[in-house]
Amino acid sequence: MKFTDGQWMARAGLTLHRLEAMGDYHIDANGVTLYVPTNRVQTRGDTLNATMITLRFTAPREEIIRVQISHFDESYGSSPHFTIYEQEGFLPVIEDLEDKIVLHSGQTRVEIAKSGRLHYAFYHGARLLTECSAGSMAYIIGPGEAEINRVNGNFAAYAPDWRRPDRFIREQFSLSVGENIYGLGERFTPLVRNGQSVDIWNKDGGTGSEQSYKNIPFFLSNRGYGVFANHPEQVSYEVGSELTTKTQVSVPGETLDYFVLGGADMKGALSNYTALTGRASLPPAWSFGLWLSTSFTTDYDEQTVTRFIDGMAQRDIPLSVFHYDCFWMREYQWCDFEWDKRFFPDPEGMLARLKAKGLKICVWINPYIGQKSKLFAEGKAAGYLVKRLDGSVWQFDMWQPGMALVDFTNPQACAWYASKLEALLEMGVDCFKTDFGERIPVDVQYYDGSDPAKMHNYYTHLYNKVVFDLLCRVKGRDEAVVFARSATAGGQAFPVHWGGDCTATYPSMAESLRGGLSFCMSGFGFWSHDIGGFEQTAPPDVYKRWAAFGLLSSHSRLHGSNSYRVPWNFDDEAVDVVRYFTHLKCALMPYLYGQAVQTAQTGIPMMRAMVLEFPQDAACAALERQYMLGDNLLVAPIFSADNQVTYYLPEGRWTHLLNGKVYEGGRFYTEEYGFLSLPLFVRPGSILPIGNQTGRPDYDFADHAALHLYGFEDGMQASCSVPDQKGACALEAQATCSGGVLTVHVRTDKPYSLVLHGAVPQAVKGAAFEETQEGVLLTGCQTSVKITL
Incomplete structure (x- = not known):
């Protein structure tokens, strides 16, 4: 949201109260509190009828600094709140110097000037990350809702009547020359956020606009730091788009709470962010295989489904998961979580027959209950549905006629909703596609009194958590996986997410990749997309190119809207392409699952x-x-x-x-x-472990793994870890190249082989070797091999 008219003037009807000189400060063991007026104080009389801002600097974890800014004390807002993982027992180091106050959190620190108009700068070691110069922070007062709407668009319409829509707090972070900003969720606009205005507000808008299903109030700078706004409600960003030298964040209300996350580089800052907000659970190995869907509005029954599954097997295309989209339930009755008996008269038997083929089963769900569903009356009577301000059930006709929302702030409603899904798990379902969760109203009330403006984005978090927690309880954490569309900060704990409704074109394929990369720079480790595009039916060339891209993503699903996505419906070569890249992905699973373990441990995306x-x-x-x-x-x-x-x-x-x-x-x-x-x-200087199976993604990755060594030169060193299906290390290898000698150490109790690429060794100690078409194969390896290049 923009507040200024050029560099110097406020927009019509707005008053910007900027910070002046520090009035007072207090230091305790946990942090620093500043009291800063927004007017110049020359006499005691200037302290009357004035505005004062309180700033609190603390350090919840090493390398992270928290800044809490308040005008009136709202205790930093009503519920809901993001979960923040503080480092137990950690305290910052604080220096009260003559000209400044310095708060250290590991190598990251903030320096607060004592003289002149208040300004503060953030550093990592000797490197300046960003600074908030004099006047960057402002408390903004508008003339009222009508004028704010007229000047800036319909921003205030998101706030319920009892909120003050004409009060905002703004902070601005300096943009250095050559600095680029990334992240803020799964955004389909250009990857570099500079020049963009971004509102953190989940919408069901497809992949072809500035709207996003997954809005994350976290940005990452190529200078090796990130900033996370700790606000579930709408947060607005101007990234060099209001002032070219500033990244601006603003929120409505009387408080602003944010974290500056330092790091040695971008990956370090991103890892620190996921340590603060949560890291992804490790998805099961089978989830990395190929998923096939019924598609959305197609006609299907057990015979159709079986024909597709058998057709994939006959064509030697390994299939891991079969997904039933919306119409596994009867029309108008979404969601009642009951199979449409007209097409699936024996669901238990059908699922048993499919699982006998080695498949996992996924079914589509959402958090909306249509009025025709028998669950509507049940949920209404029990008080499990979100209510209007007058106490009646909130209903809407978009999507399902008369649909209502499950109130996930009510623990009993959560248990009720989970019980319906648990019956499906008992029937043979393995996981759920948790669709929707973006169109959440604000003119409502929740069971626990949560602020509906904050619940709009946060609703998806509660929805996915209920489903994921159920899967953990029934299947076990190492088997739990969802396929989610919407998300907010912290949702990375419930993988996997997919990119939403794309179109079957090359530009939409490219925008999907932009969105995925942006999403993965926002703290999420795993991501997928609809191979071939969701809307329309792709021409064969688009389908084949998308298949290669999709099967070289962390997760891979064939899905569409109104046509089946089996490859033989496109052309014969499409079958070859899907087969080839599915086999390749299965062979790469020792590497890919090792990377997935690393993602779960560090927060660095795949x-x-x-x-x-x-x-x-x-x-x-x-x-x-x-x-x-x-x-x-x-x-x-x-x-x-x-x-x-x-x-x-x-x-x-x-x-x-x-x-x-x-x-x-x-x-x-x-x-x-x-x-x-x-x-x-x-990449040069890599150890790439490749497995001995191409027919499934879940096997013993370390057994007879081939460790491929690529492009080693003097000074290079590398390592790799091959996990078992629980994520524990089953094979570990290190390689170091020095003085023309490549030394490789391997630790495992499984047979393995070494393959050297890019050089023919002059001598080998510890193995026999022979030139093959693939590379130089070293056999008879024990725990250590020395190769003279």
Whole structure:
């Protein structure tokens, strides 16, 4: 939200109260409290009839500084609140110096000037992260709701009547020359947020606009810091779009609460953010395989479903999960969680027959209860549905006629909703697609008295938590996975999320990738999308290109709206493409699942924008059509009918995984690829573990794994960890190259092999070796091998 008219003037009808010199301060063991007037105080009389802002600086965890700003004491707002994971026993180090106060949190610190108009700066070591200069923080008063709407659009309409829609607090963070801002959720606009205005407000708007299903009030800077606004309600950002040198955050009301997260680099700051707000649970290995859906509005019954599943098996396309979309329930009755007996007369038997084929089963759900559903009367009578301000049940006709919302602030409503899903789990269902959760009204009341303006974004968190907690309780945490569309901060704890309603075109495929990379830079570790696009039916070339992209994402699902997405419906080559890349993903599972374990432990996402992995490479700053899949694989999907792709390789000698060709990095390439290939490169100095199975994603990853060594040169060192299906390390390898000798140590009780790429060794100690088409195969390896290059 914009408040100024140019650099100096406020917009019509607005009064900006900016901070002046510090009036007083107090230091205790936990932090620093400042008392700062918004007027110049020259005499005692100037302290009367004045506005004063209170600022509190604390450190809940190492490398993180919290700033709480308040005009009137609202105790930083009513419920709901994000869960904040503080570091037990941690206290900052505080220095009260002659000219400034310094609060240290590990290597991150804030320096608060004592003289002049209040300003403060954040550092990591000797490096300036960002600063809030004099006048950056402001308390803003408007003339009232009508004028705010006239001047700035319908922002105030989001607030219920009893909130003050004409009070805001704003903070501005300096933007350095060359600084780029990323994140703020799954956004489909350009990856670099500079120049954009962003409102954190979940909407069901598809993937082709500035709206987003997953709005996260956290941004990440390429200078190695992040800022998280601790507000579930709407937060507004102006990223160099109001003042070109500032990133501005503002919220309605009397308080602003934010965290500055330092780090040695972008990955360090992102890891600190997920330590603060929660990290993803490790999804089960089977969830990384191929998911096939009935699609949305198609006609299907058990015979149709079985024909598709058997067709995939006959064509040697490994399938891990079959998903039933909306119409597994009868029309107008969503959600009653009962199978439509016209098409599924024996659901228990059907699920048993499918599971005998080795499949997991997913079914679509949402948190809306249509009036025709028998659960509507049940929920209404028990008080389990969200109510209007007058106490009646809130209802709406968009989506389901007369639909209501489950009130997840009511523990009994949560148990009631979960009991309906538990019956499906007992029947044989394994997981749920938790769709919707964005169109949440604010003219309502909740069981626990939660602020409805804050519940709009937060509702999805409670919804997904109820479902995920049920799966943990019934299936066990190591088997729990959802397929969610909406999210807010902290929702990364309930993987997996997918990108929503995209269109079957190359531009929509590209916007989906932008959204996914932005989402993964906002604290979420796992992400998927509808292969081939959701709306419309893709031409064969788009479907095939999307299949390669989808099967080189963390999670992979064939899904659409009004047509079946089995590959033989497109052309014969589509079958070959889906088969090839599904087999490839299964073979890569020792690497991919090792990366998934790392994501769960550190919060660093599996799919990474290039800038996250190579922040010092200026060419990577705005790349949004390629990504790193884990530490060591670079993927550049193809987005054109002419089969051409332009991509960038950072410095070093990169090896194409599929053809073994070595490329010099530090430059862009433009090439043409057939449908059974794409730019897929292994990072120089990598150990890439590849499994011995291509028919399923869940197997013993360490058993007979092949450890492929790529592009080692003097000074390089690398390691890899191959987990078992519980995430425990089953094979560990380290490699160091020094003085022309590559030393490899492996620790495992399983048989394995080593394959050296890019060089023929002059001598090998500890193994026999032979040249093969794939590379130099080293056999008879024990725990240590020395290779003279």
